[in-house]
Amino acid sequence: MNKRESKSQVIPNVDRAFNILELLCESPEGVRFIDIYEQLNLAKSSAFVLLENLEMKGYVEKTPDGRFRATLRLFQLGSKVLNNLDIRAIALPYMTALRDETVFPVHLAMLDGPDIVYLEKVESSGFIKFDTYVGKRAPVHLTAVGKAIAAFLNEDQLDDIIASRGLGGGTDKAVTTKTEFKTVLETVRELGYSIEDEEEVHGIRCIGAPIRNHTGKVAASISIIGLHRELPATRIPEFGKKVIETANRISSALGYKTLPAEAAFKA
Template identity: 30%
Template sequence: MTNEENNQQIEPVSSVMKVFAILNAMAEHKSVGVTELSQTVMTSKSTVYRFLQTMKMLGFVSQEGDDDRYSLTLKLFEVSSKALEHVDLVSLTEPYMASIAEQTKEALHLGIRDGDGIIYIYKVDAQYNLRMQSRIGGRNPLYSTAIGKVLLAERPESYIRDVFKDTQFVPSTEKTHRTIDALLEELQQVKVQGYGVDNEEQEEGLRCIGSPIYDRLGNVIAGLSLSFPTLRYTPEKFEKYVSLLQEATSKISEKLGHTK
């Protein structure tokens, strides 16, 4: 590719820029007229009208009756939604997990819900000799894991009770929840603080912190957790780990289309 061709490629195309200027301006209003749009985007009324008619033909804009007021359709949302469907959660999350693992040397897991349990769909092992016993595809209960707690915390009580209606709470350690009522009480705190904790509930001597990942509709679709032995726990480390996880899951959620 020649320098001339390269320069031509990065030259902004004025008509494309005008189309997006119109779209951005329309996004600020339920409906808007040609005159107002032309003033906002600083383009002649005739040019704006031609663009609007083309966008209307393509289904991105609708016209209110025969007047000159136009509004955006959901076509743009449909297009962006299709793009989001192709986002691979693992490939999107992996760089953040690798970064946190490098900073902390501890194990990280990405998990999703499966019935009354969670499934690990990706992991990064700890760089220490003492490691968590887990594997990709492995399953653990919702009620005794940090990821499980963040997957449930924002759900209504009726939904949570329905999830566990046929579940027997089997204690893995002395600290595992024995009843759904005990779990529900903790989930209230998880919802408020924005992260969940497994305090030796799944495995003795092991603590986990989990943070939620949201989709574009604001639903928690996955959880990212960091696990570490209690012997390496300090309040300072704990706060650092929470901050790292929440910063990562916030960025991942944004890339999935979630806005606060």
């Protein structure tokens, strides 16, 4: 549908009703009736009928001094939409774009109890395939996706995970103490991205970043995975930035509003 076709299908009263709602949303103290129809260039009768209908539907209310203001009905509807967003469906095109840009497989994961669970994976066209798959569970401390989420948990949540799952397993490069793990998570918060450097399997490196939902809470994470030689230490900041940017885009699509000065996610 082109712009001309979309404009021809605008229903005048629907358009006017939304214009009224947008005006009222910008004025929490309420707007006088005369200001509504004058600012929006509406006939008095049209403005009256539209306001009456919006009030009946619960989107508009009158203040004691006779002004009109928007209610929380719009917020309630928006919250339902945000809560019903399918993170896998939303994240997939961004994950695919990251795979195409970096040529590395991309993971999407969430915390489930004390474990990380892989929700989605976008494979690369490379010959080597990694032992990760949708539904796989893994320890938080041995994965980049796990660290990206753990770095933004509160102390009690983190201690519960460590107490429940422990810090065992992995290779000789894996963290083994709570103090060491918490130091790693501090670095994740500072950098905005996490690294898994041959800690679960020798020869494999991953870079992850957190995804926030509309409330600002870290709800998931993404990561890229590659052989150690394909992800050299000198290029980690470069790829880390790309992973953060993709996580930010997914977060934005989920309703999270980043501040202008944010270069990366901070606790």
